[in-house]
Structures are given as structure tokens and as C-alpha cells.
Amino acid sequence: MINVLVISQSSPFDDLNIRDALDMTLIFAAVDQNVSWLFSGPAVLALKKHQQPSAIGIKDFFKNIKTLEIYDVENIYVCEKSLFDYGLSKHDLLVPAKTLNFSEQQALIRNQKHVVNI
Amino acid sequence: MINVLVISQSSPFDDLNIRDALDMTLIFAAVDQNVSWLFSGPAVLALKKHQQPSAIGIKDFFKNIKTLEIYDVENIYVCEKSLFDYGLSKHDLLVPAKTLNFSEQQALIRNQKHVVNI
Amino acid sequence: MSTLHIFSKTLNNYCANQLGNLIRPTDKVLLLGDACFSKKQFRQFSDSLLLLAQDITVRAITLSDNDTAISYEEFVALTLSTNQSITW
Amino acid sequence: MSTLHIFSKTLNNYCANQLGNLIRPTDKVLLLGDACFSKKQFRQFSDSLLLLAQDITVRAITLSDNDTAISYEEFVALTLSTNQSITW
Amino acid sequence: MPRFVLSLHTPPSDHDTTQRLVSFAQACLAQGHTIDAIFLYQQGIYHASNNLDLPSDELQITQLWQQLADQNINLMLCVTAAEKRGLDIKNTSVFAVAGLAEFAMLASDADKWVQFK
Amino acid sequence: MPRFVLSLHTPPSDHDTTQRLVSFAQACLAQGHTIDAIFLYQQGIYHASNNLDLPSDELQITQLWQQLADQNINLMLCVTAAEKRGLDIKNTSVFAVAGLAEFAMLASDADKWVQFK
Numbered sequence: 280m281i282n283v284l285v286i287s288q289s290s291p292f293d294d295l296n297i298r299d300a301l302d303m304t305l306i307f308a309a310v311d312q313n314v315s316w317l318f319s320g321p322a323v324l325a326l327k328k329h330q331q332p333s334a335i336g337i338k339d340f341f342k343n344i345k346t347l348e349i350y351d352v353e354n355i356y357v358c359e360k361s362l363f364d365y366g367l368s369k370h371d372l373l374v375p376a377k378t379l380n381f382s383e384q385q386a387l388i389r390n391q392k393h394v395v396n397i
Numbered sequence: 398m399i400n401v402l403v404i405s406q407s408s409p410f411d412d413l414n415i416r417d418a419l420d421m422t423l424i425f426a427a428v429d430q431n432v433s434w435l436f437s438g439p440a441v442l443a444l445k446k447h448q449q450p451s452a453i454g455i456k457d458f459f460k461n462i463k464t465l466e467i468y469d470v471e472n473i474y475v476c477e478k479s480l481f482d483y484g485l486s487k488h489d490l491l492v493p494a495k496t497l498n499f500s501e502q503q504a505l506i507r508n509q510k511h512v513v514n515i
Numbered sequence: 516m517s518t519l520h521i522f523s524k525t526l527n528n529y530c531a532n533q534l535g536n537l538i539r540p541t542d543k544v545l546l547l548g549d550a551c552f553s554k555k556q557f558r559q560f561s562d563s564l565l566l567l568a569q570d571i572t573v574r575a576i577t578l579s580d581n582d583t584a585i586s587y588e589e590f591v592a593l594t595l596s597t598n599q600s601i602t603w
Numbered sequence: 604m605s606t607l608h609i610f611s612k613t614l615n616n617y618c619a620n621q622l623g624n625l626i627r628p629t630d631k632v633l634l635l636g637d638a639c640f641s642k643k644q645f646r647q648f649s650d651s652l653l654l655l656a657q658d659i660t661v662r663a664i665t666l667s668d669n670d671t672a673i674s675y676e677e678f679v680a681l682t683l684s685t686n687q688s689i690t691w
Numbered sequence: 692m693p694r695f696v697l698s699l700h701t702p703p704s705d706h707d708t709t710q711r712l713v714s715f716a717q718a719c720l721a722q723g724h725t726i727d728a729i730f731l732y733q734q735g736i737y738h739a740s741n742n743l744d745l746p747s748d749e750l751q752i753t754q755l756w757q758q759l760a761d762q763n764i765n766l767m768l769c770v771t772a773a774e775k776r777g778l779d780i781k782n783t784s785v786f787a788v789a790g791l792a793e794f795a796m797l798a799s800d801a802d803k804w805v806q807f808k
Numbered sequence: 809m810p811r812f813v814l815s816l817h818t819p820p821s822d823h824d825t826t827q828r829l830v831s832f833a834q835a836c837l838a839q840g841h842t843i844d845a846i847f848l849y850q851q852g853i854y855h856a857s858n859n860l861d862l863p864s865d866e867l868q869i870t871q872l873w874q875q876l877a878d879q880n881i882n883l884m885l886c887v888t889a890a891e892k893r894g895l896d897i898k899n900t901s902v903f904a905v906a907g908l909a910e911f912a913m914l915a916s917d918a919d920k921w922v923q924f925k
Contacts, residue, residue: 281916286689288618290525290549291574292707295892299850302888306908312916320618321525324552329575335714336750337573337706360621365552381624388625389604393921394689395815397850399799404601406530408613408637409662410824413775417733420771424791430799438530439613442640447663453831455661455823456866478533483640499536506537507516511804512601513698515733523708523808530615548707569714587718594803595693602806611825611925636824657831675835682920683810690923702819702851704893734819737854740894749892775866776821777857779896 281392283307284315287322288396292332297325298340300397301347308352315354315387316347318376323361326372345373358384399510401425402433405440406514410450415443416458418515419465426470433472433505434465436494441479444490463491476502518542519593519600522550526557529603535559543597545590551576565593606630607681607688610638614645617691623647631685633678639664653681694725696794696801699735700808703743706750712807713755720762728765728797731786736773739786753784760785767794811842813911813918816852817925820860823867829924830872837879845882845914848903853890856903870901877902884911 285304289296300316307314318326325344333339347355355376362368362378369378379387388394403422407414418434425432436444443462451457465473473494480486480496487496497505506512520538522529522545538544544561546554551571554564558581566576568584578584585593594600608626610617610633626632632649634642639659642652646669654664656672666672673681682688697716701708712729719726731738743753760766768778768786780788798804814833818825829846836843848855860870877883885895885903897905915921 283916290552292549293524293705294702294850295704295706295889296850299889302908303912306912307916310909310912310916312912320527320621321549321552324525324549324574327575331573331575333748334573335569335707335710337710338749358621360624366555384625385627388606388687388689391687393915394606394687395921395923396690396925397817401799408640410637411612411822412819413733413772413821413823417772420791421795424795425799428792428795428799430795438533438615439637439640442613442637442662445663449661449663451865452661453657453824453827454867455827476533478536484643502537503539506518506599506601509599511798512518512599513804513806514602514808515700521806523711527618547711567711570711587714588722590715591718591722591724594695594805600803600805602808609923611828635828655828658828675831676839678832679835679839679841682812682922688920688922690925702893704851734821734851737894740896742891742896743894745892774859775862776819777854777860779857779859 280311280313282313282390283393283395284317284387284391286317286319286394286396287325288320290321291325291330296397297322301340301343303395303397304352305350308350314352315356316352317356317358317384317387319358320361321365323357323365323367326357326374326376327367328371328373341373347374356387398429398431400431400508401511401513402435402505402509404435404437404512404514405443406438408439409443409448414515415440419458419461421513421515422470423468426468432470433474434470435474435476435502435505437476438479439483441475441485442483444475444492444494445485446489446491459491465492474505517597519597520544520560521600521602522546522557523548525549526553531559534603543593545593554582604629605685607685608632608648609688609690610634610645611636613637614641619647622691631681633681642670692723692725693802694727694800695719696728696730696798696804697726698730698732698804698806699738700733700806702734702737703752708807709752710750713759715805716759716764726764727801728767728794729759730767730769730794732769732772736768736776736778739768739773739778739783741782741784756785769794809840809842810919811844811917812836813845813847813915813921814843815847815849815921815923816855817850817923819851819854820869825924826869827867830876832922833876833881843881844918845884845911846876847884847886847911849886849889853885853893853895856885856890856895856900858899858901873902886911
């Protein structure tokens with residue numbers, strides 16, 4: 280079992296970046312690796328509640344993000360500074376996520392075999 | 398005859414952005430419009446002399462930029478602040494370009510029918 | 516004389532200190548898509564931002580007093596009432 | 604323990620104030636492609652930058668004393684001598 | 692009566708920009724304005740792929756373009772941009788293969804050019 | 809002997825990133841390392857297009873991939889990413905259509921995963 284970290288830095292509707300990162304995270308869980316997903320910068324907005332892309336014909340991928348727990352992805356992290364920058368608090372988020380300051384993010388990175396930025 | 402301004406903000410090897418902007422500039426000259434090309438931010442580096450992409454198999458599009466004059470594209474502008482940011486002076490540039498400060502860039506924009514950012 | 520400045524990404528995708536110098540007080544600043552998430556940061560470009568109504572609804576964004584939500588019809592009209600538009 | 608941080612675009616493409624807090628003094632910072640044009644600005648992340656020799660030659664960039672040009676062979680070796688790499 | 696040209700610079704994987712261009716175009720038409728061309732440039736050229744059938748819970752990109760084609764909107768694909776990017780220019784869905792010059796002439800005559808990216 | 813997987817996230821129009829991935833891969837092989845997979849993901853999937861013949865003064869992308877294929881490097885295309893982007897997954901040049909799981913297993917076993925973007 281390896282440690283692999285997926286980092287997201289794109290805003291929710293910026294191309295398919297968040298969905299590509301979601302797929303990557305789910306697949307590493309499916310092949311029984313210890314996967315973590317870190318949301319940084321505008322990517323923290325991908326965890327914001329009450330968004331409704333289906334109103335404009337776009338797939339509601341927020342529903343899929345909510346299923347992370349079902350698929351045993353438990354290591355969901357958000358950058359504390361980025362939450363603040365976008366005016367979000369922990370209870371605005373779709374899923375339970377651990378808030379990390381920068382030195383905790385450094386420690387998380389240091390603990391990985393692979394880090395992938397999507 | 399209309400005034401049309403092409404704005405470039407991408408660094409030279411960032412995808413084909415500079416080449417796409419070059420094509421657009423040349424074609425507006427070819428259909429006899431009054432076209433201008435403004436280089437801003439890292440795009441000013443696309444005018445830097447002595448680069449040699451053919452050494453790594455990439456087309457030498459700097460040669461094509463040099464042909465702008467032949468095709469009667471005379472309105473080539475660079476952002477003064479961006480030149481400074483990247484440590485360039487006017488004699489580092491491939492083609493004669495007019496240096497514009499911000500209020501001159503505002504005036505240039507105001508003078509256009511269409512502005513296209515590529 | 517005014518220019519319509521259109522943004523569709525969060526502010527970190529743009530060179531803010533360049534653009535701040537190119538946008539005049541009489542210009543219009545319109546936020547589309549994910550740019551709406553950065554409305555607080557875009558305020559440096561204009562005191563009264565325009566935001567596409569549909570895009571803020573989709574993103575569950577609430578507007579402040581200074582902001583104006585506009586429809587697609589108003590977006591079209593805005594391109595006609597300004598002299599030129601730039602999609603940054 | 605060190606991480607290899609890889610950049611291939613000019614600095615304005617990254618959230619510099621986020622990344623500045625994630626790069627440790629013992630980490631390695633490698634500039635590829637157009638990132639080499641921003642070496643002055645990338646210096647905030649590391650006192651001694653590594654740059655891909657071929658990419659600086661293509662771009663007619665001259666190195667300062669603190670910078671080190673490396674070959675592809677050294678790039679490969681660098682990914683092996685560090686614990687993990689991040690392509691930002 | 693105002694005449695528009697629109698250009699699309701983002702690939703089909705950017706669903707948000709795609710739906711926004713289409714909504715803008717439909718609003719133009721609803722107000723009685725003319726759209727002289729919608730032009731695919733840069734990564735936008737991938738919209739002319741023939742293999743864009745997405746599941747029904749996804750943005751129905753093919754259908755949105757078909758609706759514009761049914762309203763006789765001139766849907767153009769830049770051939771130079773397409774060839775550089777590996778698009779099959781013999782099968783370009785509802786898009787007509789066109790040179791940049793053709794678009795530049797339409798843009799010069801139009802009142803407004805709005806870019807979507 | 810170190811084992812690598814490489815992933816490419818940029819489209820074929822990004823010539824600079826393309827040549828860099830290929831040069832890195834060749835340097836790996838020259839040093840006797842193993843490359844278990846080169847994986848096309850996100851916009852990288854467009855490299856598997858069959859219409860990428862560029863003029864001779866352009867980067868010879870097709871030829872570079874062919875050289876890696878001739879050295880028996882496992883060139884993989886992410887099917888999910890490709891379908892979402894309108895790539896013809898029946899004609900994928902030298903790339904083998906693969907699921908994400910296949911790549912994830914190779915990446916888990918590899919010593920190093922280097923992304924190119």
C-alpha cells in the first residue's frame with residue numbers, strides 16, 4: 280500500500296480538472312492504495328455546498344464528490360488559507376474535510392510516495 | 398477599414414498562443430484592415446532575439462514574427478512595464494516595436510473596433 | 516467611450532497589477548462563470564461589478580449591494596452599449 | 604527528506620504566495636521551459652535554482668552564479684535522489 | 692440591426708464556457724440580432740469532433756450545436772488551427788471548414804466580436 | 809533498477825512540453841531505467857489522434873511517439889478522459905486504450921511518477 284496525494288488547484292468549473300482529480304482519487308482508493316486529496320486555492324470552491332450545475336445542463340459532479348466517503352476516501356484536506364481567501368468555513372463544505380495550515384501541508388507532501396497535481 | 402487590436406499575454410512556448418495571435422494579425426493585414434498587435438506580460442518574451450526553437454525540433458516561429466514588416470504590419474506595441482519585468486530593453490527585440498505605458502495602452506484600446514485576446 | 520472587460524476565471528488566472536492599470540473608471544467589468552467566485556478580489560477593478568445572474572445562481576453566490584446581476588439579454592445589450600469588449 | 608518542485612511556466616501562472624509556503628529550504632526547485640524566463644522571480648522559492656540546460660539555450664537565457672544548469676540525465680537522477688516530485 | 696461574430700477558444704471539456712457561448716448566441720437571436728459567424732479557434736476546434744456523444748446527464752454539446760445549425764447560423768472551423776491540433780478535417784460535424792481570411796472578413800464587417808474563453 | 813511512469817497532461821499543440829517528455833523518457837532509457845507506462849490524461853489524450861501529420865519544419869510528434877513505441881514502451885491512453893473529449897477511441901495511433909485502474913496499478917508499483925504539463 281502506497282501513499283499517493285492528489286492536489287487540486289483549479290476552480291470547480293475550470294475545464295474538467297476537478298472531475299479528472301476526482302476520478303484519479305477514486306481509482307487509487309479502488310486499487311486499495313492510501314490516497315489523499317488536497318484542495319488548495321480556488322479548488323476549495325469545489326467543496327462548496329448548494330451549487331447546481333444541472334440548472335445549466337452541466338453534470339452535477341458535486342453529487343459524486345459527496346460519494347467519496349462511500350468509496351472509503353477519508354483523507355480529504357483543504358488549505359486553511361484558501362478557505363479564508365474565498366470566505367468559506369468548514370460548515371460550508373459538502374464533505375468532512377481536515378483543514379491544514381502550510382506546515383501541515385508540507386508534512387502531508389513529505390509523507391507521500393507520489394504527488395499528482397491535476 | 399477597421400481598427401482591430403490583437404493582445405498577446407502568453408509566454409513564447411505556451412501552447413501555440415503566440416503563433417495563433419501571429420496568424421490572426423497577419424490575416425487582418427492581408428484583408429486590408431488596420432491591425433495592431435500588443436505584447437503584454439510574458440508575451441514580450443516572444444520578441445526576444447537569439448532564441449532557437451529548432452534546436453529542439455520546434456518550428457522557428459521567431460522568423461515569422463520578423464516578417465511582420467514585410468506584410469505591412471507596422472503597429473507593434475509592447476507594454477513598457479512588462480519589458481522591465483523581464484529585464485528586456487528595446488534593442489533586445491526582434492522587430493521595431495513601440496513601447497507603451499499604461500495610459501497609452503488605454504488609448505490604444507479605446508481606439509479599436511475589435512479587441513481580441515489570444 | 517467605455518470598454519467592456521469580461522472575466523470568466525478566478526482572479527489568480529490574471530495579472531491583476533497589469534489589468535488594474537488598463538481598466539478605466541468609466542469602463543464596465545463583467546464577471547462570468549468562476550470569476551464570480553472572486554468578486555471580492557475583482558472589486559479592485561471597479562466599484563460596481565456586473566455578474567451574470569445564471570452563473571451566480573449555479574454557484575450559490577450571494578450578491579453584495581454594489582453588485583448587479585444581469586441576464587443574457589442584458590449581457591448582449593452591454594456589448595452593444597460599450598465601444599469594444601475584451602475577454603481577458 | 605526533500606521534494607522536487609517542477610515548474611514549466613512563467614511565475615504569473617502560479618499562486619506564488621501559496622507555493623512560497625509549501626517549499627522548504629531543503630527542497631529542490633527545477634525550472635523547465637518558459638519558467639526559465641522567470642528565474643529572477645522564482646528566486647523567492649530557493650536560493651539555488653536548477654534549470655534545464657537545453658531549455659535555457661533555446662531561450663537565449665544567461666545564468667547567474669547561484670543557478671545551476673542541468674542535463675536530462677541529471678533531471679532523471681534528481682527525480683531519483685528526491686523523495687517525491689510535484690509538477691506544479 | 693446589429694451584427695455579431697462570436698469566437699470560441701476553449702475545448703469541449705470546458706462545459707461551462709460552451710453553454711455560455713450558446714446561451715449568449717440564443718439571446719442574440721431572440722433579440723433579433725444577426726450572428727454572421729461562430730468561429731472555432733485555438734482549442735475550440737475540438738468541438739468539431741464527430742465523437743462527442745456524452746451521457747444524458749452531461750452537457751449535450753452535439754445537440755446544442757445542432758440547434759444553432761438548424762437556425763442557419765454559420766458555424767465555422769479554422770482549418771489552420773485544426774490541422775495543427777490533429778482534428779480530422781474531413782469529418783467536422785455541423786462545422787464548415789474555413790480559412791482565417793474568411794472569418795477576418797466577416798469580423799471586419801460585424802458590429803461586435805465577442806470572444807468566449 | 810528504478811521504474812518510472814510518466815503522464816502527459818497537455819495537448820499536442822504544446823510542442824515544448826511534448827518534446828520535453830520524450831527527451832526525459834529517452835534519458836531514462838539511456839540510463840537503463842525502466843518506463844512501465846507513459847499515460848495520456850486530461851488534454852494529453854489528443855496525442856492519440858490519427859491526424860497529427862505536421863509539416864517537416866514542425867515538431868515531428870507522430871515520429872517521436874513511434875520511436876518510443878519501437879522501443880516497446882507501454883503507451884497508454886485514458887479511455888474516460890478520451891471519451892469526454894471527443895477523441896475517436898477506435899483509432900488511437902500507437903496508444904493502447906486503457907482504464908485509469910490499469911494506470912493506477914502501474915503507478916503504485918513504480919518508484920517514480922513524473923508529470924509533464
